[in-house]
Amino acid sequence: MNAPFPNRAADAAKLPLTVLIAAPRGFCAGVDRAIEIVERAIERYGAPVYVRHEIVHNRYVVDGLKAKGAIFVEELDEVPDGVPVIFSAHGVPKSVPAEAEERGLTYVDATCxxxxxxxxxxxxxxxxxxxxxxxxxxxxxxxxxxxxxxxxxxxxxxxxxxxxxxxxxxxxxxxxxxxxxxxxxxxxxxxxxxxxxxYPNIVAPKAEDICYATSNRQAAVKEIAPASDLVLVIGAPNSSNSLRLVEVAERFGTKAHLIQRASEMEPSWLEGVATLGLTAGASAPEELVREVIDRLAEWREVEEHTLVTAEEKMVFKLPREVTE
Known part of the structure; x- marks a missing residue:
């Protein structure tokens, strides 16, 4: 009896791919705090809890909170009377809490x-x-x-x-x-x-306003981009800090893509790529980083290396509305 015809595509050895993973990457202290505020508010007040604007700019995170009982709206007039509302990590004009108080709404400010x-x-x-x-x-x-x-x-x-x-x-x-x-x-x-x-007499802030997480993530990309043939940034298209990471990589002449999920990746992106840099914006969870690496491993023989450029230990206190 003849042996079955071999599946050469399956048997072919995968090409190697070095993946340089930036650190720090992903969630910052402000994002961690904002997500925990929503989760605690749902536990404390019961679902639904309304959130004005995306709590952070990440669809995966927002969908996860929706599944737990959060309802996201753009304006306060979409929030019914008698239910709690949370303001996003990005901050709101003074008129928004003033309107909430005028309506007698319970609100929690998750501004970073x-x-x-x-x-x-x-x-x-x-x-x-x-x-x-x-x-x-x-x-x-x-x-x-x-x-x-x-x-x-x-x-x-x-x-x-x-x-x-x-x-x-x-x-x-x-x-x-x-x-x-x-x-x-x-x-x-x-x-x-x-x-x-x-304007030589212009008054500067006492300390730089660009946050530590933004600076650290850009510095990390500056380390991996020169050694990479391609850089992938996990983040949302409306995430300012994620878009900046793409720009930082491109300034080194390195091709870069912003992706939200591994499903957006194309195998053709890896043609001619021996080393791939990987990072995530401050609103992207670590699960999405692992998801991308797992997808890359389906196509190539992945060897991971994490490049650490800073250690982050910042933690922000939660507001009393969700702790007392």
Whole structure:
């Protein structure tokens, strides 16, 4: 009897693939805190608990919380009377908690403490009589929330170096600057330098506003990108910090893709790739990193190496509304 015809595709040895995994990656302390706030609120108040805006920018996380009893809405008028509501980690304008109080709604503010710090700085600069130049991305929830901390007209958005050139504040005007917490470290430094050149007396924040997690994740990508043929960033297309990680990799001339799940990957991406860099934005859970590695292992013989560039031990306290 003849032997069965061999399946050469199955028997063929997989090509090796070195995967350089960035560390730190994934969840930051602010995201951990925000997710725990929603979970504890559901335990304490019972489902449903409403959340204004995505608690963090990650569909996997949002869907997981929906399954536990969270309902996500864009505006407060979508929240029925008598149910608790949570404000997202990105922060909200002052008008939002004011409206909640007026309606007698129980609310929990999950704003990242590092974003709240920027809010307090904005208030102090206005109190000191300074106009604020805010470096950030138009339409991002964090920018909307920060603008909502000060009176209309108290803040001007600066997105690019060319925006700096078009500013026309008179000499002697009291100015200060603040930044969104999830920006490109390098781009922001260039804009800050341009502002200081144009307005030498501009008042800087006491400490950098870009958060530790954003800075650390970008620094980690700077380590893996030069040694990689391709970098994959796990994150949402509306996640500012994840988009910045793609940009950081591309500046090294390395091809980079932003993906939300392993299912978005194509085997053709690995053609000519011997070393792949992998990281995750601050809203992406570690399960998605393992999911991507498992999918890569279906196609190639994966050898993992983790490159640690910083240790993160930051933990933020939970608000009393979910702890007492």
């Amino acid at each position: 403490p590092l974003v709240s710090k920027v809010h307090r700085q904005a208030e102090r600069q206005i109190e000191a009589g300074r106009h604020i130049l805010f470096i950030g991305h138009r339409g991002h929830p964090e920018v909307i929330g920060t603008f909502g901390q000060v009176p209309p007209g108290g803040m001007t958005l600066v997105e690019t170096l060319s925006d700096v050139e078009t500013l026309d504040f008179p000499e002697g005007e009291e100015l200060s600057f603040l930044t969104q917490t999830t920006l490109s470290v390098d781009d922001t430094a260039a804009i800050v330098e341009a502002l200081k050149q144009r």
